[in-house]
Amino acid sequence: KEKVEITKEQQALMKIITDAYNRHQIPQDVAKKLLQDQYSAEENFLLLTEMATSQVQVLVEFTKNIPGFLSLDREDQIALLKGSAVEAMFLRSAQVFSRKMPSGHTEVLEERIRKSGISEEFITPMFNFYKSIGELHMVQEEQALLTTVTILTPDRPYVKDQQAVERLQETMLDVLRKLCVLQHPQEPQYFARLLGRLTELRTLSHYHTEMLASWRMNDHKFTPLLCEIWDV
């Protein structure tokens, strides 16, 4: 049984990423608005749009703190952000959503999302995803590293220097793998389960693209930032 040990450098890397992940959160007043009184479907959708916009801003700030990211080719940085924005947003949303919310908050938020014009065929996989994330009981370092691994996916559209991204991603995967072994010694397949969630994220991202088309049809408005990053 090989002794798994996180090196000093890996410890430092994990701290930088986890601190950045915790520092960049969406303003709670935005998320709180969702919990307030009953809104119409349009108002709910507008609130989710406002929150998604804030999530993208938080994602950009977090990504700048990933060691090595700013040394990548600038166009590749943009390609990675655009390619991972939806997945990173759903991952963070699921992580926040599955955290112990004050009792009743999750139900209220679920209700708000159901009543925002999002079709049931998308709601189901979305809710299944955040429940499956909740069951993993990830520690914050695992959450931050899993988001980082998602952002550093080499095969996003228009990435030119895939090798450079692959090297960065492998660095993060190595730390995440060791952390999983140390945090969940009774579950040798825990790391594989985490990576399995990334596959589920890609499916959600495809659903999201389809939903965008139907929202466009029903003339839903998005913010300039979301139009830019979601190519709507």
Ligand SMILES: O=C1N(Cc2ccc(-c3nnn[nH]3)cc2)c2ccc(Br)cc2C12CCN(S(=O)(=O)c1cccs1)CC2
């Ligand atoms: O809004 C969501 N929520 C509620 C939510 C999200 C984040 C925080 C939060 N608080 N603090 N930090 N984060 C709180 C509640 C949530 C929860 C789980 C999953 Br899986 C996913 C979601 C979405 C993500 C965005 N979409 S979206 O389809 O992209 C869309 C955009 C515009 C209109 S619809 C809707 C579902």
